[in-house]
Amino acid sequence: MTADSLLKALREEGRIVIVGASLAGLRAAEQLREEGFTGSLTLIGDEPHEPYDRPPLSKQVLIGRALPEDTALPRRRAIDAQWRLGVAATGLDRDRRRVRLADGEDLEYDRLLIATGVRSRPWPHETEAALDGVCVLRTREDTTRLDRLLSRRPSRVLIIGAGFTGSEIASACRERGLQVTVAERGESPLVGALGGVVGDVAAQLQREHGVDLRCGVMVTALEGDPGGRLKRAHLSDGTVLDVEVAVVALGAVRNTAWLEGSGLAAGPRGVACDAGCRAFDVHGIVTDDVFAAGDVARTPHPLFGYQFLSLEHWGNAVAQAEIAAHNMISAGSQRRPHLWTPSFWSAQFGVNIKSVGAPSMADELIVTQGALAERSFVAAYGYQGRVIAAVGFDQAKWMDFYRRLIEQAAPFPPGFAGVDRRSAGLRPVPAGFPDPALPTHGPTVTLTGHSPSERRVVFTPARA
Amino acid sequence: MPSTSPAQMITDFSVRADPYPIYAELRRQPVVRDESGVHLVTTYWEIRGLLQDPRISSDARNLAPGNYPMSAAQDDEGTLPPSFIRLDPPEHDRLRRLAMRPFGPPHSPRRIHDMHGELTRIVTDLINGLAGRDRFDVVDDFAYPFPVTVICQLLGVPQEDEPRFRTLVDAVVAGLSPAEDAAEQRRRAQQSRLELGQYLAGLIEEHRRHPGDDMLSAWATDEGAEGRMSLAELITNAVLLLIAGHETTVNLITNGMLTLLREPAALERLRDDPSTAAAAVEELLRYEPPVQLLPQRNTLADIEIAGSVIPKGAPVWLLLASGNRDPQRFADPDRFDPMRQDNQHLGFGFGVHACFGAPLARLETQVALTELTRRLHGPQLEADPPPYRPSPVLRGPRHLQVTVEGITG
Numbered sequence: 001m002t003a004d005s006l007l008k009a010l011r012e013e014g015r016i017v018i019v020g021a022s023l024a025g026l027r028a029a030e031q032l033r034e035e036g037f038t039g040s041l042t043l044i045g046d047e048p049h050e051p052y053d054r055p056p057l058s059k060q061v062l063i064g065r066a067l068p069e070d071t072a073l074p075r076r077r078a079i080d081a082q083w084r085l086g087v088a089a090t091g092l093d094r095d096r097r098r099v100r101l102a103d104g105e106d107l108e109y110d111r112l113l114i115a116t117g118v119r120s121r122p123w124p125h126e127t128e129a130a131l132d133g134v135c136v137l138r139t140r141e142d143t144t145r146l147d148r149l150l151s152r153r154p155s156r157v158l159i160i161g162a163g164f165t166g167s168e169i170a171s172a173c174r175e176r177g178l179q180v181t182v183a184e185r186g187e188s189p190l191v192g193a194l195g196g197v198v199g200d201v202a203a204q205l206q207r208e209h210g211v212d213l214r215c216g217v218m219v220t221a222l223e224g225d226p227g228g229r230l231k232r233a234h235l236s237d238g239t240v241l242d243v244e245v246a247v248v249a250l251g252a253v254r255n256t257a258w259l260e261g262s263g264l265a266a267g268p269r270g271v272a273c274d275a276g277c278r279a280f281d282v283h284g285i286v287t288d289d290v291f292a293a294g295d296v297a298r299t300p301h302p303l304f305g306y307q308f309l310s311l312e313h314w315g316n317a318v319a320q321a322e323i324a325a326h327n328m329i330s331a332g333s334q335r336r337p338h339l340w341t342p343s344f345w346s347a348q349f350g351v352n353i354k355s356v357g358a359p360s361m362a363d364e365l366i367v368t369q370g371a372l373a374e375r376s377f378v379a380a381y382g383y384q385g386r387v388i389a390a391v392g393f394d395q396a397k398w399m400d401f402y403r404r405l406i407e408q409a410a411p412f413p414p415g416f417a418g419v420d421r422r423s424a425g426l427r428p429v430p431a432g433f434p435d436p437a438l439p440t441h442g443p444t445v446t447l448t449g450h451s452p453s454e455r456r457v458v459f460t461p462a463r464a
Numbered sequence: 465m466p467s468t469s470p471a472q473m474i475t476d477f478s479v480r481a482d483p484y485p486i487y488a489e490l491r492r493q494p495v496v497r498d499e500s501g502v503h504l505v506t507t508y509w510e511i512r513g514l515l516q517d518p519r520i521s522s523d524a525r526n527l528a529p530g531n532y533p534m535s536a537a538q539d540d541e542g543t544l545p546p547s548f549i550r551l552d553p554p555e556h557d558r559l560r561r562l563a564m565r566p567f568g569p570p571h572s573p574r575r576i577h578d579m580h581g582e583l584t585r586i587v588t589d590l591i592n593g594l595a596g597r598d599r600f601d602v603v604d605d606f607a608y609p610f611p612v613t614v615i616c617q618l619l620g621v622p623q624e625d626e627p628r629f630r631t632l633v634d635a636v637v638a639g640l641s642p643a644e645d646a647a648e649q650r651r652r653a654q655q656s657r658l659e660l661g662q663y664l665a666g667l668i669e670e671h672r673r674h675p676g677d678d679m680l681s682a683w684a685t686d687e688g689a690e691g692r693m694s695l696a697e698l699i700t701n702a703v704l705l706l707i708a709g710h711e712t713t714v715n716l717i718t719n720g721m722l723t724l725l726r727e728p729a730a731l732e733r734l735r736d737d738p739s740t741a742a743a744a745v746e747e748l749l750r751y752e753p754p755v756q757l758l759p760q761r762n763t764l765a766d767i768e769i770a771g772s773v774i775p776k777g778a779p780v781w782l783l784l785a786s787g788n789r790d791p792q793r794f795a796d797p798d799r800f801d802p803m804r805q806d807n808q809h810l811g812f813g814f815g816v817h818a819c820f821g822a823p824l825a826r827l828e829t830q831v832a833l834t835e836l837t838r839r840l841h842g843p844q845l846e847a848d849p850p851p852y853r854p855s856p857v858l859r860g861p862r863h864l865q866v867t868v869e870g871i872t873g
Binding site: 076368374401404422450 | 513516523556
């Protein structure tokens, strides 16, 4: 068969298996049908639910404005798929092109999409983690469980970790009128993602809203009563706190354990793949039948020195799934790169936070609009003389402008005085990241094009 | 017309019924410099970019000396303070937030949604009033009275005062459009705006003493974390929303009926399946936007865009209606396609000045077009094109005479 007729056969009667039935898996399935794939489509999910939306779980759902069961993802179109829900994939045999399932079944595929996402990093001490009152927040069940714990009106909730999830949960607890202690190892909340300058604003926000925020400490032990209920928490500064609920918000772990032995470049940091979402094997050779998308995928991003980025961002999951689906059933010359500019948002303590680019790569920032003291501002982040990220507090409508600056490798500090004239005369300050794992200096590139089919990388000479 | 400038081409009344060929001509360059110093931006991505660009100001005080404002709204010192559409952040943000409190999220998230029944009732009454007639004017008999009734109720303005404020509103609206010899028009617009403000000031005082469930009452009495608007700010915003609350919707509904009568298949689809109304209205906002251009922006810095530089202090017109027909953004842009996907039109603008009333305008037009198509039997246009209103900015028919075979009960 010629390449053309092989592709035609794949599109008409191929077998595509998608492991992971959440946002990325669903959007990929929809995109495959949208582009005319008429073969068999199987979605495998270890949760018993059809795909649902996770961002509301730590926000609207936790303050009672929405029910967990009302977070089903809207369908863009019918996908005519076989659903294997409540059963996990346990192994991958690439030679025989088969996915092994927990119930013993083997599914054969012509193209495989890995979209297994991440799970919450569990509390490291198993017996402590098993105490009644200790929980994480990732799934619908987690939310239902936490909601039940909070409904008991505990006298104090401890949140371990002040990243986005931890901070959002703290915000929801305060809205429910609960006493909250947040323990963060870094110097301020959100410091790992947004740096110390913006982290300080987040810290003030938390304290203004009555959070007992403790930075620079670790939780060393959780202690239960004889009945197995959480009773106390011990902190590294020697403090002992009486708490009935502890939420472990220490980030996420990529769901790649099932790929052990498959020969794919998959590990704790995700599944490495190329810009077209094709997975690499352990030798760094690209596969052509295994693709990855969403939180579990790591792809090299030209804007950020070709670092492999794995992004736990809603929009990234959608964009990457669409590109992966397109590339799975397209000839080489028709394939598209996944060149999404990182972007995410959060809502906490009455503030809408939006970030574009990769703030954590930056060394400096400058407030370009608004004022930190007003909790309403845009900060542009710079790295080696170019704008690499921007973060807005209650300034979401400007973020597209900053995304373009990032994609155009605009010089930092940006040389404009905007409509908000207060930024005139301000100077960049160190962004305050705790451990700047900066990449080596690479060529400067910019992104062009507005639609996926025209997104391209353009090389421009590096600035002196 | 040998030496007609781009700005004149657009404002020339003779093109009002169909300005789209001129936009297509102008789109050959994303940025067109008019001899008056105005820079016209014609293409989708460039317009959208500038609408979200902090180097673009809505405040006429930033115009460089010599760049005289082309319209009255840019020159209203001595009458009332500028409304938030004529201000930049942070003043804009504060006033818009205060104005939004009784209208939308986060403080009044269901206000517009909950009006659905009332909107349907008003529309039903208006259509019932047409019973027995075989011809009527969509503008005077329906598309004007409907949004006026709605905005009066919402703001708390007595509808019987409509004849009183209508002439004032007409004069203010006349002043919004660029005009060649605008001095007299500008003077009249300013005077009318002031009189409208005085009228609303009286109402505000009444509502302060006897508050009701309306926006004027809420603005006058409701104390949020940011306090209240000053009386002058309150009057300015009341004037703005009274005008903006109906002047644009009249055109959207009328343009909608005109388009549906020209496109019988689309009309039938809407009649057969009212659930398509939302998508049809979005396409309408792309295809025949009631606000054709934004003539009141200026640059705070030299801005390089699409290979051109717009110098600092220059007046800028953003041609929304042209961007909406940009083939680089929309496939087959001159086709009215109510099933169009990915329809991020510029009909309501973008960015911090994105239309405040969009949710209300959408709902009003969905209800209006759904009920009109459902109840009018055999509607036909009497004249195509219909006579147009003078404004090139708020563009729409002055009258839209239609004949009907009957009106369903």
